[in-house]
Amino acid sequence: MTDHPGILFTILAFLLVIGPLIFVHELGHYLVGRWCGVKAEVFSIGFGREIAGYTDSRGTRWKLGWVPMGGYVKFAGDMNPASQPTPEWLALPPEERAKTFQAKSVWQRFLIVLAGPLTNFLVAIGIFMAFFAAYGAPKTPAVFSAVMAGSPAARAGLQPGDRVVAIAGRPVDTFDEMADMIRFRPEERLQIDIRRGSTESSVFVVPAANVERDRFGNEFRKGTIGVMSGPQVIEPVPFHLLPVEATRQTIGIVRMMVDTLGQIITGRRSVKELGGPIKIAQVSGQQASLGLLNFVMLMALISINLGFINLLPIPMLDGGHLVFYLFEGVARRPVPERAMEWAFRSGLAVLLSFMIFVTLNDILSLGALERLAGLIG
Structure with missing residues (x-):
């Protein structure tokens, strides 16, 4: 249900x-x-016929259009x-x-x-x-505490204690960053750079594609390689570093968007995953x-x-x-x-x-x- x-x-x-x-x-x-x-002559939220508005002392008409699917400023x-x-x-x-x-x-x-x-x-x-x-911010190290038998990670020779340094050439600092990069690349051959003791090496892993369903019935196709992290680490972020940490998070999400768009264009991800206004509305209601x-x-x-x-x-x-x-x-x-x-x-x-x-x-x-x-x- x-x-x-x-x-x-x-x-x-x-x-x-x-x-x-x-x-x-x-x-x-x-x-x-x-x-x-x-x-600015007009500042409009929505398109179409005006349903409410006023003109300020600078002569700008602030208005609300009856179609709430965009907006514009007319200079x-x-x-x-x-x-x-x-x-x-x-x-x-x-x-x-x-x-x-x-x-x-x-x-x-x-x-x-x-x-x-x-x-x-x-x-x-x-x-x-x-x-x-x-x-605080998640800072769990990108270190494997366990590798599932028969998993893509095990077949590639990865072992507990291995620390991921980079995936597909991109540096990795935390387990969450590593998991996000793998999650968005199911069945895509990835180069994973690891550090085992004092030795660094590279292996190639093809994440398995798992289809998960949430409580609303939405299905998500996610990549997994069959590894586990150690205890979750959440660290407080000093006030002066908040903009840096938040900017890193935003840049990481933009990178995932670019990667996903590239996967759709090249056919590695289904166009069915593209969403429009109806999908945004559906997800908005679910998350709210x-x-x-x-x-x-x-x-x-x-x-x-x-x-x-x-x-x-x-x-x-x-x-x-x-x-x-x-x-x-x-x-x-x-x-x-x-x-x-x-x-x-x-x-x-x-x-x-x-x-x-x-x-x-x-x-x-x-x-x-x-x-x-x-x-x-």
């Missing part, structure tokens, strides 16, 4: 996750834009992605033109766009800092039902996801804009208007196709079509 939160609870949890994270993302753009002297003069002068922009009075997005240098525009994803990463770092301050700590940690993971996705070099996303500004900074001229037009058309097509795909993927993973077919039959 599996547990399933109610639909209203799930929707509320989803809104409580995605709403604040979109807000802080757009707030990053807004605050750096203000710092650079750019006027004055942000008329085209190439930031090229237009007749409308040239017709503005000089004092108004100075407050527009287009009037700013390329490095200022770069910072304004970068601020959104960067803020999402900072939110996650802040959550991890609070977690480590309250509970497990308690506040689980819910807040989910917010950290989704915040990192938003930052990472927005930095992908796809036109229409922040990462695409950053690529254009890098070109402009190096070439000393904007991207040609024709090239920009085609880039944004293709970027829009990619994003729409991806959204349709992950939404259908979500529906299929929920078994909605099978239930519908059963009702019809």
Whole structure:
């Protein structure tokens, strides 16, 4: 039997996750834009018809759209992605033109766009800092206390007492780091560098793929090599090291995202593992039902996801804009208007196709079509 939160609870949890994270993302753009002297005309959470809003003393319209699936900040003069002068922009009075997005240098525009994803990463770092301050950080050494007979580790010749130094060329400090790297690489041949006494050597291990199911019925395909750690070690983190530890945690999660995306692209991991808004809503409800700590940690993971996705070099996303500004900074001229037009058309097509795909993927993973077919039959 599996547990399933109610639909209203799930929707509320989803809104409580995605709403604040979109807000802080757009707030990053807004605050750096203000710092650079750019006027913000609209700050919107959600798309579509306005259901609530007000205009502040600076002339910025803060509003809430009826479709809570995104948001945006509209800066004055942000008329085209190439930031090229237009007749409308040239017709503005000089004092108004100075407050527009287009009037700013390329490095200022770069910072304004970068601020959104960067803020999402900072939110996650802040959550991890609070977690480590309250509970400490896992520091269990990456040393095997036991190796299961007949396991991939045993077949590779690993022994109790071996200390893992690196996996696939990446240094490993704790058992949790080692376990995470193996967990996300089922049936993938891995080079594991170990230290046995005073001798260092390398072995190759292919983690077995175990399918686990949680209390909600979700299935996860995880890699395992059949080893155990010693007693768990949790160490308090000094206050001045909290940002360092939290940043390391965030970077580690980004690395896992990059690895997972690479596995999906190369066919080593099923595209069924990609999730869209429906899946995020489902997981939000499930984690919220497990308690506040689980819910807040989910917010950290989704915040990192938003930052990472927005930095992908796809036109229409922040990462695409950053690529254009890098070109402009190096070439000393904007991207040609024709090239920009085609880039944004293709970027829009990619994003729409991806959204349709992950939404259908979500529906299929929920078994909605099978239930519908059963009702019809």
